[in-house]
Amino acid sequence: MLAIVVLFSQCSGWLDLEPENDLIEDDFWKKGEDVEAVLASAYNSWRNNALNNLIMGEIRGDMVRFTGSAFTDYNRIAQSDITISNPRVDWSGYYHTINLANTILYYAPEVLKRDPTFSLAHKEAIEAEALFIRSLSYFYLVRLWKEVPLVLNPMISDTVNIFLPKSTETEVLDQIVKDLKRAEVIAYKDEFIDNPAYYKGRANTYSIQTLLADIFLWQEKYDECIAYCDKVIHSGRFFLENQNNWFRLFYPGNSMSESIFEIQFSTAFRQVNPIFYNVVRLGSGNPQINMVATENLSSLYEITDIRLLNPVDGPLPQAIPANKYASKDLIFIRRLPSENDANLISYRFAEVLLMKAEALVEKGNMQEANDIISMISDRSSGLYEGVGDIDNLRNAVLAERAREFAGEGKRWFDILRYAKRNNYQRKNYIINMILANAGVQQRPILESRVTDVMSYYLPIPEKELMYNPYLVQNPYYDR
Numbered sequence: 001m002l003a004i005v006v007l008f009s010q011c012s013g014w015l016d017l018e019p020e021n022d023l024i025e026d027d028f029w030k031k032g033e034d035v036e037a038v039l040a041s042a043y044n045s046w047r048n049n050a051l052n053n054l055i056m057g058e059i060r061g062d063m064v065r066f067t068g069s070a071f072t073d074y075n076r077i078a079q080s081d082i083t084i085s086n087p088r089v090d091w092s093g094y095y096h097t098i099n100l101a102n103t104i105l106y107y108a109p110e111v112l113k114r115d116p117t118f119s120l121a122h123k124e125a126i127e128a129e130a131l132f133i134r135s136l137s138y139f140y141l142v143r144l145w146k147e148v149p150l151v152l153n154p155m156i157s158d159t160v161n162i163f164l165p166k167s168t169e170t171e172v173l174d175q176i177v178k179d180l181k182r183a184e185v186i187a188y189k190d191e192f193i194d195n196p197a198y199y200k201g202r203a204n205t206y207s208i209q210t211l212l213a214d215i216f217l218w219q220e221k222y223d224e225c226i227a228y229c230d231k232v233i234h235s236g237r238f239f240l241e242n243q244n245n246w247f248r249l250f251y252p253g254n255s256m257s258e259s260i261f262e263i264q265f266s267t268a269f270r271q272v273n274p275i276f277y278n279v280v281r282l283g284s285g286n287p288q289i290n291m292v293a294t295e296n297l298s299s300l301y302e303i304t305d306i307r308l309l310n311p312v313d314g315p316l317p318q319a320i321p322a323n324k325y326a327s328k329d330l331i332f333i334r335r336l337p338s339e340n341d342a343n344l345i346s347y348r349f350a351e352v353l354l355m356k357a358e359a360l361v362e363k364g365n366m367q368e369a370n371d372i373i374s375m376i377s378d379r380s381s382g383l384y385e386g387v388g389d390i391d392n393l394r395n396a397v398l399a400e401r402a403r404e405f406a407g408e409g410k411r412w413f414d415i416l417r418y419a420k421r422n423n424y425q426r427k428n429y430i431i432n433m434i435l436a437n438a439g440v441q442q443r444p445i446l447e448s449r450v451t452d453v454m455s456y457y458l459p460i461p462e463k464e465l466m467y468n469p470y471l472v473q474n475p476y477y478d479r
Helices: 002-010 012-016 020-027 032-048 050-056 069-078 092-114 120-145 169-186 196-201 205-218 222-233 243-249 274-280 294-300 317-326 349-363 366-379 390-404 411-424 427-437 443-447 462-467
Strands: 064-066 259-263 289-291 344-348
Touching (some): 032 050, 032 092, 050 344, 196 259, 259 349, 349 366
């Protein structure tokens, strides 16, 4: 005890340590390199969400199933057995990413004042990337939870209010559209074109425009969606990979023709793709990510379609998702165990074209929509025939997206967007799909519930309700 008293008397400064937020501001945010370091952390945080994004984009759909004990909690969601205590009903990963983006937006202007080598153009370009990452995070949150807290300030001190109520879907989407329109103006464009990993792995003007088109499609703002698709189309930077090179999208990835934005992985930096490592698991049995029953696949794909990934004497078509991340080409030369860094594609040019086709259908421009679908199908040796009826053409766009993006984390969001259009006019599509996937004993219970459109969204996580008194649960889960 005497030693402790002496220690304190000699080191009184130890008792007067600065609070953590002061240390961050005074000792770290000095140079442009500090801003770039946090930007890298924000991208890394988004990469950590990659597996959850892909699973959540597929698990409630009708194309992909995940097997094995690691996916038990996800499969409860697939079976509409969704509770607030399910550990997969968790939005913390998204808000961690959002907080890093908010921190960049808060401190970058201060660094501009302190570091004469940190130019305004560089600062604004980094802000554009932060706005993209934040907006993409919120777009996932809205599609999964519908109404979420809209946090625009960083958690940098105990004076920040971290207890916010939910904002409406419209409020969140209006905010990120506003942010992205600013980002579009100040973002880098072709500065990293000589470095494919940077050019495809960092947000630029084109990825921002693509995200805007996607949001406008979700909002049923079809003129705006078409306008932003056209910005990407008419940029002259993007083309469809031809049939012979289609698999370049997945190996080696970062296609300079078709890719727009990819989540990057690199074995050199010990960044392992979790789909490859945790789901495909080469050399340790069958992959744990598979397409649904063969009869469903045969009705979806023409036998000549290269996207079926089913050559003579080759793997079963159920393995389409696994093969995208585990193979090197269409004849299924397998990746080596050390080649476990396949990128995950967020957006590519084929999706821009199909977003435009979907918007054109809703505008009544059926001929151009048919032409776009035919372009995508022809690239893959499909045998698409034009559709004249508007409802059948809606279904044709949805089916073409299913074929093109199988196992890429798109299907559930496509179905939900299709069903919710015009005030959930086609919710029967989801109802029938959910009931078809349910067990015989479960169907009568579900049938009375799934007519409630709020059942298509997740509940607020239990721990968030415990900590934040201003949050109100999704009413479907308050029954």
